[in-house]
Amino acid sequence: xxxxxxxxxxxxxxxxxxxxxxxxxxxxxxxxxxxxxxxxxxxxxxxxxxxxxxxxxxxxxxxxxxxxxxxxxxxxxxxxxxxxxxxxxxxxxxxxxxxxxxxxxxxxxxxxxxxxxxxxxxxxxxxxxxxxxxxxxxxxxxxxxxxxxxxxxxxxxxxxxxxxxxxxxxxxxxxxxxxxxxxxxxxxx
Amino acid sequence: xxxxxxxxxxxxxxxxxxxxxxxxxxxxxxxxxxxxxxxxxxxxxxxxxxxxxxxxxxxxxxxxxxxxxxxxxxxxxxxxxxxxxxxxxxxxxxxxxxxxxxxxxxxxxxxxxxxxxxxxxxxxxxxxxxxxxxxxxxxxxxxxxxxxxxxxxxxxxxxxxxxxxxxxxxxxxxxxxxxxxx
Numbered sequence: 001x002x003x004x005x006x007x008x009x010x011x012x013x014x015x016x017x018x019x020x021x022x023x024x025x026x027x028x029x030x031x032x033x034x035x036x037x038x039x040x041x042x043x044x045x046x047x048x049x050x051x052x053x054x055x056x057x058x059x060x061x062x063x064x065x066x067x068x069x070x071x072x073x074x075x076x077x078x079x080x081x082x083x084x085x086x087x088x089x090x091x092x093x094x095x096x097x098x099x100x101x102x103x104x105x106x107x108x109x110x111x112x113x114x115x116x117x118x119x120x121x122x123x124x125x126x127x128x129x130x131x132x133x134x135x136x137x138x139x140x141x142x143x144x145x146x147x148x149x150x151x152x153x154x155x156x157x158x159x160x161x162x163x164x165x166x167x168x169x170x171x172x173x174x175x176x177x178x179x180x181x182x183x184x185x186x187x188x189x
Numbered sequence: 190x191x192x193x194x195x196x197x198x199x200x201x202x203x204x205x206x207x208x209x210x211x212x213x214x215x216x217x218x219x220x221x222x223x224x225x226x227x228x229x230x231x232x233x234x235x236x237x238x239x240x241x242x243x244x245x246x247x248x249x250x251x252x253x254x255x256x257x258x259x260x261x262x263x264x265x266x267x268x269x270x271x272x273x274x275x276x277x278x279x280x281x282x283x284x285x286x287x288x289x290x291x292x293x294x295x296x297x298x299x300x301x302x303x304x305x306x307x308x309x310x311x312x313x314x315x316x317x318x319x320x321x322x323x324x325x326x327x328x329x330x331x332x333x334x335x336x337x338x339x340x341x342x343x344x345x346x347x348x349x350x351x352x353x354x355x356x357x358x359x360x361x362x363x364x365x366x367x368x369x370x371x
Contacts, residue, residue: 108242
């Protein structure tokens, strides 16, 4: 797998316009969740963040209440343009999807009974599940995989997908030892 | 009834928002309880339809509450519900960011990020498999899911292509009689 040529990462200034178009793209490309499309825009296309910065931002956003990418939108907006950046980035993220939602809800009853439409939506849903899996493996590129992270990632996966434990419970039991280990190593991966 | 419903939507969604650790899909049982069981704003079938519709449209998963607001009280319902689900967590995210900026040289903050990262990968993988189990009803579904995951992992392709491919494959499989429509 090729490395990204030059990672500009954290410090490159992003214009307000670029921020808004970026989040608009993320929302318009995001079917069945914004994980794949935000990785695509933020890390792969526009290179606002490196893979490592992205997984760390995502980690903080996932344990805060609210949508993960909505929280990331607020934080990236604030980092580059303060409160104005947060507000405009969020509006950019929400505006088009809301219009599309209204269009879909007002027309769906006319076409939803068509088996073709249902089959196409079913196929798209299967692909969307694959996108989530790939987002997980891509987020994994930002981590140095030693024994401890492998154990914590596996345990979290099993607890949620197999035992169906709620996330808060998993975070409560898994985060302290994982964070403590990282701290013990001096905050280095 | 309508004004009362709008206030009810605001209360239901803004409180749910504050407990929505891990994003929108974790909240579905709570939304169902609030809207269908407690308040009776919609039937269980209408609720299921909202969930299906929200999956067709692009954008944040959380916007399912906008759709529910629309179904309960039209445009005002949509706006109030969106506000309720977006604004309270956004304020928390903003002040968390301010705090993190102040502490960015602290070793423990970078340890928190490094320690949480593997959990997030596990969580994301889990949510992928849970979604796959719900979405796939036959072998073709699983082939689509796995194929999409492989192609996306090894390329930097626009995810929209994969969704479009999935839709076309679903349609063809149905037309050729390989896939049952649910």
